[in-house]
Amino acid sequence: MSPTLLRNVRPWGGDARDVLIDADAIREIGAPGTISAEGAVAVDGDGGILLPSFSDVHVHLDSTRMGLPFRPNTAGDTRWSHIMNDRENWRSAERSVADRATYTLGRMIAQGATRVRSHAQVDADSGLEKFEGVLAARDAHRDRASVEIVAFPQVGIHLEDGVPDLLDLALRSGADLIGGIDPCEIDRDPIRHLDTVFDLADRHGVGVDIHLHEGGSLGLFSLDLILERTRALGMAGRVSVSHAFSLADRSPGVDRALEQVAELDVALTTIAPKGSLTVPLDLPIERLLETGVRVGLGMDGQRDYWSPWGDGDMLERTWMLAFTQGFSRDDLIEDCLAVATWGGASVIDATLPRLAPGVRPGVAVGDPAELVVVRGDTPTAAVMDRSSERLVLHRGRIVAENDDLR
Numbered sequence: 001m002s003p004t005l006l007r008n009v010r011p012w013g014g015d016a017r018d019v020l021i022d023a024d025a026i027r028e029i030g031a032p033g034t035i036s037a038e039g040a041v042a043v044d045g046d047g048g049i050l051l052p053s054f055s056d057v058h059v060h061l062d063s064t065r066m067g068l069p070f071r072p073n074t075a076g077d078t079r080w081s082h083i084m085n086d087r088e089n090w091r092s093a094e095r096s097v098a099d100r101a102t103y104t105l106g107r108m109i110a111q112g113a114t115r116v117r118s119h120a121q122v123d124a125d126s127g128l129e130k131f132e133g134v135l136a137a138r139d140a141h142r143d144r145a146s147v148e149i150v151a152f153p154q155v156g157i158h159l160e161d162g163v164p165d166l167l168d169l170a171l172r173s174g175a176d177l178i179g180g181i182d183p184c185e186i187d188r189d190p191i192r193h194l195d196t197v198f199d200l201a202d203r204h205g206v207g208v209d210i211h212l213h214e215g216g217s218l219g220l221f222s223l224d225l226i227l228e229r230t231r232a233l234g235m236a237g238r239v240s241v242s243h244a245f246s247l248a249d250r251s252p253g254v255d256r257a258l259e260q261v262a263e264l265d266v267a268l269t270t271i272a273p274k275g276s277l278t279v280p281l282d283l284p285i286e287r288l289l290e291t292g293v294r295v296g297l298g299m300d301g302q303r304d305y306w307s308p309w310g311d312g313d314m315l316e317r318t319w320m321l322a323f324t325q326g327f328s329r330d331d332l333i334e335d336c337l338a339v340a341t342w343g344g345a346s347v348i349d350a351t352l353p354r355l356a357p358g359v360r361p362g363v364a365v366g367d368p369a370e371l372v373v374v375r376g377d378t379p380t381a382a383v384m385d386r387s388s389e390r391l392v393l394h395r396g397r398i399v400a401e402n403d404d405l406r
């Protein structure tokens with residue numbers, strides 16, 4: 001493959017530069033006109049802002065209804081009613097899981113995400129059907145994005161027969177991580193739930209990513225059990241906790257939990273939820289960055305049987321993160337952009353350097369060839385304006401331009 005010479009782009013909104021990229025990494029950065037384009041495909045960046053590509057590290061490609069006629073939300077108020085609403089309706093979708101997941105992943109890539117971690121529900125009702133749909137989407141876009149798949153027991157592990165075996169089969173069939181969910185509230189047997197999750201991880205040599213919506217002391221208790229198993233199995237750097245609403249509390253127990261999260265290098269993912277004073281849901285992003293905790297952003301479901309939110313655009317979700325965090329300062333809003341891009345990349349690959357407040361990685365010589373060019377006077381302006389004019393590069397090749405896949 002010929003290298004790509006991106007002309008006239010501004011890394012993180014700085015001075016204009018030309019950037020030479022091959023399939024593996026950024027190879028050279030120089031003042032405009034100073035890098036030879038010989039043998040390279042030259043592309044005019046037109047003064048756009050060069051960023052690491054977006055990383056959606058918490059999405060449910062199997063449940064999406066993007067691209068289908070809109071259906072009013074019929075879920076109830078509880079998490080269980082959402083789970084059952086999905087179960088009652090997903091088979092009546094107008095297109096197959098594979099078609100819906102492929103379309104949605106394409107929309108995500110077109111808008112700048114080239115690193116994705118998707119959950120795929122595995123349960124007694126759907127077996128591996130949803131998982132196989134996500135596998136098909138990953139395969140359809142294998143030249144445009146890197147996709148990790150989590151075998152996700154959305155309906156619990158021990159409420160219905162055969163789920164551990166299905167999870168085992170998913171892990172033998174291409175799943176990259178094993179998931180889990182609210183071990184106290186769903187299975188109502190946290191030890192058994194987490195022992196099954198970590199046993200599967202240990203046997204298959206895969207990472208763990210657990211949905212933890214449980215709040216307050218119940219959530220901290222479940223988190224403690226996760227940390228205990230992470231330590232016992234030597235899985236530091238290979239465990240993620242999604243949502244982690246209990247860490248949004250300002251209670252004293254949170255300090256101790258965060259210390260251990262940092263020590264065991266457990267990654268966190270957030271979907272930028274809006275909490276309230278009495279029920280906080282928003283992770284303390286700045287504090288996580290100061291502590292060196294890996295944190296990434298995701299879109300969760302997209303126009304599905306859970307909620308109408310989500311449209312594949314991680315720049316919009318970055319706007320939501322900055323909004324729900326209550327940020328107005330440019331440096332803080334840029335931190336959100338760093339979380340949505342490099343933060344997620346470090347959730348997927350723990351060997352990458354981690355973020356810190358004000359650190360703007362991902363666009364220097366040697367950094368991965370996963371990049372996006374967005375429009376805006378500054379990075380903060382790009383978040384506020386969210387222009388659809390974008391260039392998206394995966395493995396050094398342009399895979400989408402101005403909302404269209406290549």
Ligand SMILES: [Zn+2]
Binds near residue numbers: 060119211300301
């Ligand atoms: Zn989720």
